[in-house]
Amino acid sequence: MSEWLEICRLEDIPRLGSRVVERADGNIAVFRTQDDRVFALDDRCPHKGGPLSQGIVFDHKVACPLHDWVIDLEKGEAVPPDEGCTHSYPVRVEGGVVYLSLARASAAA
Amino acid sequence: MAKERLVLIGNGMAGVRTLEELLKLDPERYEITVFGAEPHPNYNRIMLSPVLAGEKTIDDIILNDRAWYESNGITLHTGNPVVGIDRRRRVVRADSGLEAPYDRLLLATGSLPFIIPVPGSNLDGVLGFRDIADVEAMLEAARQYRKAVVIGGGLLGLEAANGLMKQGMDVTVVHLLDTLMEKQLDPPAAALLKQSLEERGLKFHMPAQTTEIRGDGRVEAVAFADGSELEADLVVMAVGIRPNIDLAQRAGIYCERGVVVSDTLQTYDPRIYAVGECVQHRGKTYGLVAPLFEQAKVCANHLAGLGYARYEGSVTSTKLKVTGIDLFSAGRFNEQEGDETLVLQDPARGVYKKLVVRDDRIEGAVLYGDTMDGSWYFQLMRDRADISDFRPTILFGQHDVGDAGHGDEKTRVMALPDDAEICGCNGVCKGEIVEAIVTKGLFTLEEVRAHTKASSSCGSCTGLVEALLASTVGEGYEASPKKKPLCGCTDHTHDEVRRAIVEHELKSIPEVMRFMEWKTPDGCNKCRPALNFYLVVAWPGEYSDDYRSRFINERVHANIQKDGTYSVVPRIFGGETSPAQLRALAEIAEKWEVPTVKVTGGQRIDLLGVRKEQLPGIWGDLARAGFVSGHAYGKAIRTVKTCVGSEWCRFGTQDSTTMGIKIEQMTWGSWMPHKVKMAVSGCPRNCAEATIKDLGVVAVDSGWEIHVGGNGGIKVRVTDFLVKVETMDEVLEYTAAFLQLYREEAHYLERTAPWVERVGLHYIKERIVDDADNRKRLAQRFLESQRYAQTDPWKERAEGADRHEFEPLRLVRGVA
CATH class of the missing domain: 3.50.50.60 (FAD/NAD(P)-binding domain)
Structure with missing residues (x-):
């Protein structure tokens, strides 16, 4: 499962914004930060399952729209003092195209 | 390049707090060395009394253990007082002979107990x-x-x-x-x-x-x-104590009673700063902890090279740390000529409260037996607030001033069992809060919110949490910081930011952040929505709304529900509908298989459970049927609720429905600091419940009464009566003026009720009732901004705006 899947062009995701990749076993939220990095997380807040894709993006973080947990986009971890983690996916941007891998990111990644 | 060297003389609360503030601002700037005369790491000196009383141990009051110094790369010399400062060579010499060079020196030598020079004062014991x-x-x-x-x-x-x-x-x-x-x-x-x-x-x-x-x-x-x-x-x-200035004096640093410092906490030697009890600032010395912490913050700001903070002196208050005795004192409490004294005395309960007042402003307070309102009086005193609106009941406490039902809880909080729920929104009990304060060393309300979530949602338990914090950490807790920053990204307050936007014509979020020296690259989910709103108000028609800085509900113009679906509430002006409208709604609800249809408290019809990708379609249908967005999702004008009034009701005195519809037609679409709900009742029976609305109009036989600042939510607050007018046009003008004043001056996310309480009804009357020209100008500005606000966001999106928000992406097999 290390195949890279094309999802969109970089400009399809607004800066400090996000898009949702629909999937039968749970949606994936794809974020673009101010510095044009792209991150992908399960679209579920570790708190109560809120759709992270709908949150406000700032720095390399997103604030969940339901109860304001802040999730680190790089690791998928809640910013302390909250505790919890959502699954993150490897992303590559090449030639303005965003690719996503559904491989389970290893713990070391 | 080698780091600059900072030496701190005095390992007490003021000096170390300055280092903490400095490390927050710029952890890498200095190589730091600390000299302390005592053999201990930094401890909480104000808690020595509870240690003596056997209520705490020495370990309990250690603030920073040695590991803290190590992990921050600070060299600590304890039990080794500095005995000399060579300002020419910029070196300090310690008792052990050790020398340490400095680029910047911080004096925090504290104070010494005053020993009365009587015979025998040097005896053992x-x-x-x-x-x-x-x-x-x-x-x-x-x-x-x-x-x-x-x-x-x-x-x-x-x-x-x-x-x-x-x-x-x-x-x-x-x-x-x-x-x-x-x-x-x-x-x-x-x-x-x-x-x-x-x-x-x-x-x-x-x-x-x-x-x-x-x-x-x-x-x-x-x-x-x-x-x-x-x-x-x-x-x-x-x-008594006297500032410990011996070392500074010997080094030739200018001292009077204390080491004299400027508003930047600098001594007469620009390389040397001083904070704490050894300092004399604008002729005053301080022996309480709150001013020291304020000084620390300012001093750190200058040590970090930021250079904009100023210390302008502190107003202090005192509490006695003797368990079981409640005593509070602040300001000038012995009356002088021209002062008025308000006293409440209840010998049986052991309660005594005195406020010294001049020109309707609090000059000082003494409370004994019941000190729960100490921090409130203190805040009013520091803010120089006009108390005339609630002067008759001020001695009974804050809960008598639009805070009904909460005062009792507040006074009982100390006696509550550990499993008593304090924060109903997040299910946090008293025991959890106290434990977090103690084990995590929390000092501020924000820290308690971050760690426990208590009072972080609706905020109605804030007073209880503050009371717990005050009782748990004692005097180190500063109940009411003079200056509350907008969020962690800045040191500036809401008011400062708003002023800068207007005065310096800042017209975008990045411009504001640059000009006000934001500490984060693109703000956070707290400040960006606030800035966006402030810009919307300041530059109508010119500023283009940054939708990425809006909460999801305002970004997609619908209300997110717990399962991630949305609710859709079309506007029904004044709550008056028609068979055609209802038929259209019914058909749309059926066509889109809306799971739940509900009548709301604001006389609207709520379509619940709509999936995000359905939104543009359903909005298109609604727009074709003549509906516009009801803004039930936004910090905006929500609803104008009405009763049927004189058109049908046998008691009605005026046509309240028409009045309500006119108000809603004038105001819909306007963004506000928080949600705004209005109502118009056709007679004083008040069936539209106008007196718990942000703005309520009640018809009487001779005209219309306008009431403001009510709230039917978390904390019920009855409106204050603003003015009585005769015509519908006057109602519209006052409404527009009140809303615009609220838009221009309230803090983002501040409802009208706390806003009215903060600035005082008196002030609002001055601006809107007494000053007719100002009222007309405010109303004019409101109407002007409405020219740009009254476009239906639903129709725009049904026609394709922000399409990316509503269309999911699909996975395509890649080639990479």
Whole structure:
């Protein structure tokens, strides 16, 4: 499962914004930060399952729209003092195209 | 390049707090060395009293252990006082002979107990009350001896006396005057305090002037000017402190009573800063913790090279840390000519409250027995707030001023069991909060919110959490910071930011952040929505809304529900509908298979459970049927609720439905600091519940009454009566003016109720009722901004705006 899947062009995701990749076993939220990095997380807040894709993006973080947990986009971890983690996916941007891998990111990644 | 070297002399609360503030701002700038005279790491000196009373241990009051210094790369020398500063070579020399060079030097040498120069004051068993060594000596004495005399009936003396008594000693307090704590209390409160301490077993000898301490090697007795004498095995001198300026004086740094500093905490030597009790600022010295912390913040700002903070002096308040005695004092509490005094006295309950007032502003306060409202009075005093609106009930406390039902809880919070729920939104109990405060060393409301979530949602339990914080950490907690930053990204307040936007014509979020020196690259989810709103208000028609800085509900113009679906509430002006409208709604609900259809409290119809990708389609259908967005999702004008009024009702005095529709047509689409709900009732029976709305209009036979600042939610607040007018046009003008004043001056996310309480109804009347020109200008600005606001966001999106928000992406097999 290390195949890279094309999802969109970089400009399809607004800066400090996000898009949702629909999937039968749970949606994936794809974020673009101010510095044009792209991150992908399960679209579920570790708190109560809120759709992270709908949150406000700032720095390399997103604030969940339901109860304001802040999730680190790089690791998928809640910013302390909250505790919890959502699954993150490897992303590559090449030639303005965003690719996503559904491989389970290893713990070391 | 080598780092600059910062040397701190004095390992106490003020100096180390400055380092903490500095590390927050710029952790890499300095190589830091700290010299402390005491052998301990930094501890909470104000908690020495509870240690003496056996309520806490030394370990409990350590603020930063040695590991903290290590992990921050700070070199710590304890038990090694600095004995000389060579300002020419920029080197300090310690007692051990060790020398440390500096680029910047921070003096935080604190204060020394004042020892009265009477014969015998150097005998064994005569102590000050200043540091851990003093406390240890007192505890040791309490084990061996029985009789103690405490000289000084001030704050420190009484705490020492109480502690020694708790340790089993027979304690007499000697005081020069016949009023205890005369710097903090007026005679009636002092008498209550004395009585209560006597009931606990303390003895008093006052007024009495100490002339000699007698003994052979060790103290045996204390003699007084009137010829009397008291037996004593231990004498504690607590008559006052003096700034410890010996070192600074020897180094030739300009001192008066203390080391003289400027508003940037700089001494006359620009490389040398000073903070804390050793400092004299604008002629004043301070011996309480809150001013030291304020100084620390400003000093750190300059050490970090930011250079914009200024210390302008502190207004202080005092609480006595004797368990079971509630006492609060602030400001100028002994009345002078021209002052008025408000007093509440209830001897049976042991309650005494006095406020000194001048020109409807609080100058000082003394509270005894019931101090729950101390922080409120203190805030009013520091804000120089006009109290005329609630002066008749001010002595009964804040809960009597639009806070009904909450005051009782507040006074009971101390007595609550640990499993009592404090925060109903997040399910946080008292025990959890107290434990987090103690184990995590929390000092501020924000820290408690971050760690426990208590009071972080609706905020109605904020007072309870603050009370817990105050009672748990004592005086170190600053109840009401003078200046509350907008969020963690900046040191500026809401008001400062708003002012800068207008004065410096800042017209985008990045411009504001650059100009106001934001500490984060693109803000956070707290400040960006606030800035976006402030820009919308300041530059109507010019500023283009940054939808990425809006909460999801306002970004997609629908209300997110717990399962991630949305609710759709079309606007029904004034709550008056028609068969055609209802038929259209019914058909749309069926076509889109809307799971739930519900009538709302604001006389609207709510379509619940709509999936995000359905939104543009359903909006298109609604727009074609003549509906616009109801803004039920936004910090915006929500609804104008009406009763049927004189058109049908046999009691109706005016046509309230038409009035409501007119108001809603004028105001819909306008963004607000928070949601705004309005209502119009056709007679004083008030079936539209107008007196718990942000703005309520109640018809009477001769015209219309306008009421403002009500709230039917978390904290029920009845509106304040603003004005009575005769015509519909006047109602519209006042409404527009009130809303615009609220838009221009309230803080983002501040409802009208707390806003009215903060600025005072008096102020609002001045701006809107008394000043007709200003009212017209405000109304004009409101109508002008409405020219750009009244476009239906639903129709725009149904026609394709922000399409990316509503269309999911699909996975495509890649080639990479």
